[in-house]
Amino acid sequence: MACGTETEAGSWPPGAKRQHFMVGPVRVLVATNSPELAGLIRQRFRLLRERRTAERPSQSLSIDLRECPDGCVPEARMPDRTLFSCVEEVRGWYEDDVLCMAGPGVHIRSRPAEGWAHVTIGRACVEAKPRLLGETLVPFLLFELLRHRGLYHLHGAALVRGDRGLIIAGPTRSGKTTTAVSLIRRGFACVADDDLFVQAGEDSVRVYGLPEEFTLAPTAAELFPELSFLTGRPPCGDGEKRSFDPQQVYGAAFAEKCAPRVLVFSSSSGGARAALTPLSSAEAFVRAVPLSLLIALDRSIAADHAAALKHLVEGCACYALSAGRDLRREPWRLLEMLGMDTP
Numbered sequence: 001m002a003c004g005t006e007t008e009a010g011s012w013p014p015g016a017k018r019q020h021f022m023v024g025p026v027r028v029l030v031a032t033n034s035p036e037l038a039g040l041i042r043q044r045f046r047l048l049r050e051r052r053t054a055e056r057p058s059q060s061l062s063i064d065l066r067e068c069p070d071g072c073v074p075e076a077r078m079p080d081r082t083l084f085s086c087v088e089e090v091r092g093w094y095e096d097d098v099l100c101m102a103g104p105g106v107h108i109r110s111r112p113a114e115g116w117a118h119v120t121i122g123r124a125c126v127e128a129k130p131r132l133l134g135e136t137l138v139p140f141l142l143f144e145l146l147r148h149r150g151l152y153h154l155h156g157a158a159l160v161r162g163d164r165g166l167i168i169a170g171p172t173r174s175g176k177t178t179t180a181v182s183l184i185r186r187g188f189a190c191v192a193d194d195d196l197f198v199q200a201g202e203d204s205v206r207v208y209g210l211p212e213e214f215t216l217a218p219t220a221a222e223l224f225p226e227l228s229f230l231t232g233r234p235p236c237g238d239g240e241k242r243s244f245d246p247q248q249v250y251g252a253a254f255a256e257k258c259a260p261r262v263l264v265f266s267s268s269s270g271g272a273r274a275a276l277t278p279l280s281s282a283e284a285f286v287r288a289v290p291l292s293l294l295i296a297l298d299r300s301i302a303a304d305h306a307a308a309l310k311h312l313v314e315g316c317a318c319y320a321l322s323a324g325r326d327l328r329r330e331p332w333r334l335l336e337m338l339g340m341d342t343p
Helices: 035-044 046-050 123-128 130-147 176-184 225-232 246-250 281-291 299-314 325-329 333-338
Strands: 017-023 026-032 059-068 091-095 098-103 106-111 116-122 152-161 164-169 189-192 195-200 205-209 214-216 242-244 260-268 275-279 317-323
Touching: 017 035, 026 035, 026 130, 035 046, 035 059, 035 123, 035 130, 059 123, 059 130, 106 130, 116 123, 116 130, 123 130, 130 152, 130 195, 152 176, 152 205, 152 281, 152 299, 164 176, 164 281, 176 189, 176 214, 176 246, 176 333, 189 195, 189 205, 195 299, 205 299, 225 242, 242 246, 260 281, 260 299, 260 333, 275 281, 281 299, 281 317, 317 325, 317 333, 325 333
Parallel strands: 026 059, 059 116, 164 260, 260 317
Antiparallel strands: 017 026, 091 098, 098 106, 106 116, 152 164, 152 189, 152 195, 195 205, 214 242, 275 317
8 A cells, every 4th residue: 555645636525635545456535624634534544655556556436524514514314224333323324325324423425336435524523533533434434445446354464474475363452463563573574463455356365454553552562672662652542552653663564465375363362372273264264254344234245245255265274373371472483383484
């Protein structure tokens, strides 16, 4: 992924600024008339602005953010049954091929198949909930728009060394970031440590990522002497984790993409020793589906989404990892367990 410079936008929203970035072969444009929202988008996709990509845009999509005075946010007629809920009482549903979302001070209308989303948000909501758009709603829309461009979200970390791509998929607090840091120290580059996008071709699968700052709890940071400075930083969000830019510590920490060869489904365990169990493609597929955000949201592309996951698991050696206390102390030992400990 890469992000370009900010330029004057067109007529919608009025007086907007535009920010460009690339997700694999897809060019994304985010436009807003609000300096505060523009700043949130810059921060959310900050690492994209520092990269260049070899991919040439083959498709594009746009997200337009309009801040308006309080009381001017369009009121949505909520259906009797909504498909999903986000945070802050935001509800969503599909009307034919139109994705609608609404909540206090927020109105969203999108046609993912056409590659656009319009977001209207009241001034009071911008002031009271500044992280709602940048950290939740815009990424949610981005993931859904990308699905209609053949890039399917997977919650996991992806690392690559040479031509060997390793994916560690799992829920929050399953040790993905700790393992990613450990492997970066051993010559791997990180595609992303949280949000991945699977693109399946006829003969190959590629995985792209959304590079972000890493977040680690103080106990995990103690494993790495070079991260001792994190103890002096305030927590990010509502938890105990501290954030840092891995590029500032490890140099060229990120890779643009990888061709996955090994897929590990990680979970924490209270045991003393870690266990690694081979999985069949069918078993791996069952584990991948819950970690692939939005797979059931739009029925029109659910089959394509599932087919991409099927290509992924069939092209990888798949394992279930139960991470014991030994692996939490020495996360790099995962390479030994996988037989990937030699460059």
